[in-house]
């Protein structure tokens with residue numbers, strides 16, 4: 001059979017795939033350079049210095065202000081301009097090149113509502129990178145070997161942070177990055193979740209950032225930030241929020257609603273069911289899981305467990321078509337949610353991101369009679385579970 005139009009087309013596609021694969025393979029081999037360069041400019045304070053100059057600064061200004069090597073900084077900035085982290089305005093000399101802040105580089109600022117600096121620094125610590133080397137060993141062991149974090153450090157993340165205050169502080173600050181973004185999204189777009197709620201316990205609330213922002217926006221709410229005692233020992237004060245130390249596997253303070261944000265994804269199914277049952281006990285007025293027939297409907301609606309977690313699509317099988325627009329992937333959370341599932345594999349003992357039906361299974365097993373899912377503008381969905 002001669003070469004028809006169809007087979008020529010197939011050849012073209014093969015060549016395109018080959019060319020793409022050649023570049024992609026290199027990209028994956030060197031992807032760590034992106035994280036390393038971001039870590040470097042956060043540590044140097046480049047975005048902060050550009051911000052202090054009104055959003056634009058020359059290379060010579062930056063190298064003087066940050067006391068660093070001009071040629072080395074130029075190479076780092078050239079790389080990050082290529083990756084569209086900063087913008088550059090070329091000039092007659094290299095020294096006079098002006099770097100401009102972007103929406104992305106503002107997320108590298110050390111403070112502020114949208115800062116992701118602490119999360120990037122935390123994930124880039126040797127402590128959090130070491131477990132990734134043990135992923136294949138864990139997969140090969142079919143569950144018999146310790147999880148990668150424990151294999152690398154001899155104990156799980158929570159025991160490790162209890163013994164290493166500096167790492168514990170980095171973890172709390174990293175979690176506060178996403179807590180700020182999620183709190184803003186919930187306050188801005190899902191405030192109805194607090195309707196009729198007088199008292200909230202944030203279980204595993206870290207340093208209290210989420211509840212602090214919620215209570216500031218809705219001062220009628222009484223907040224209890226519940227976490228391990230060593231976490232609370234360095235937590236800041238938040239008006240209207242009481243820090244209560246304890247262990248969620250044993251007992252959780254009573255309230256109308258318990259919140260669990262990015263906590264259940266750290267644990268196995270059986271541990272999640274245990275935590276959820278403890279949350280049900282905490283919202284029960286008379287110890288019967290909230291089924292108090294005398295209370296009015298509004299009060300009953302405020303008795304709930306609110307889970308803020310990623311929800312993976314049930315029918316998502318990881319396949320991507322080549323024709324898919326890169327831009328839509330750039331703006332979509334679905335790839336990030338799957339990356340977070342990898343993070344849970346490396347850093348927790350049995351934690352995972354879950355699909356909608358996996359969440360439904362856990363909630364039914366924990367004895368909840370009804371639940372609803374509501375997407376947000378950020379990674380987690382709001383899952384409301386009623387006793």
Ligand SMILES: C[S@@+](CC[C@H](N)C(=O)[O-])C[C@H]1O[C@@H](n2cnc3c(N)ncnc32)[C@H](O)[C@@H]1O
Nearest residue numbers: 175179204205206227228231246247248261262
């Ligand atoms: C992934 S962090 C989430 C923090 C916070 N909810 C957020 O999203 O920013 C998990 C939190 O669970 C807390 N935690 C772990 N084990 C706990 C336990 N047994 N009892 C209470 N809190 C616990 C950790 O200290 C940590 O603050």
